[in-house]
Amino acid sequence: MxxxxxxxxxxxRIMGRAETxxxxxxxxxxxxxxxxxxxxxxxxLLFSGLAPEASSEALTLEQRLDELVARxxxxxxxxxxxxxxxxxxxxxxxxxxDRLMIPASNQKVLTTLASLDRFGPxxxxxxxxxxxxxxxxxxxxxxxLVEGGGDPAMN
Numbered sequence: 001m002x003x004x005x006x007x008x009x010x011x012x013r014i015m016g017r018a019e020t021x022x023x024x025x026x027x028x029x030x031x032x033x034x035x036x037x038x039x040x041x042x043x044x045l046l047f048s049g050l051a052p053e054a055s056s057e058a059l060t061l062e063q064r065l066d067e068l069v070a071r072x073x074x075x076x077x078x079x080x081x082x083x084x085x086x087x088x089x090x091x092x093x094x095x096x097x098d099r100l101m102i103p104a105s106n107q108k109v110l111t112t113l114a115s116l117d118r119f120g121p122x123x124x125x126x127x128x129x130x131x132x133x134x135x136x137x138x139x140x141x142x143x144x145l146v147e148g149g150g151d152p153a154m155n
Contacts, residue, residue, distance in 0.1 A: 039074065062093055069095060111152075125151035 059067070061083075069079050082097035084090065091097075115123075132143035148154055 065093055065095070115152075125149050125153075127151045127154050 065081065065083075068074070069081070078096070078099070078101055080096040080099050080101055081093065082091065083093040085092050126149040128147040128149065130145040130147065131141040132145075133141055135141050146154075
């Protein structure tokens with residue numbers, strides 16, 4: 001009995017390339033999921049009554065959030081945070097809030113819900129493309145203008 005080409009021998013069984021790549025992807029997702037859980041848990045502790053009692057040397061909200069963002073895994077991430085006071089919508093904390101970023105998965109869910117509420121499920125975003133002239137023999141033009149219309153597929 002021979003070993004299939006591209007197979008990797010591990011322990012008592014042989015794993016094909018697809019199975020190995022699937023395991024690597026699953027492991028990567030697992031690490032990301034654990035990191036996300038840590039961030040969510042830290043946020044919950046930070047904003048809940050489970051956080052330590054305030055003392056005379058208690059950190060301000062700004063200091064606590066700055067420390068949280070400075071720790072791994074957020075230390076090397078591009079982070080945009082805006083905390084608003086519910087009563088008057090004044091900014092309580094802002095860090096990179098005006099920086100344009102590709103939204104994270106949770107933000108995409110909120111954006112989708114807001115878009116559905118605002119535009120409805122049948123709305124279609126459009127993106128227009130304008131050329132300065134007809135394409136040459138190779139299909140190239142000197143100037144191309146892309147006019148965005150809010151299409152989330154364009155980033």
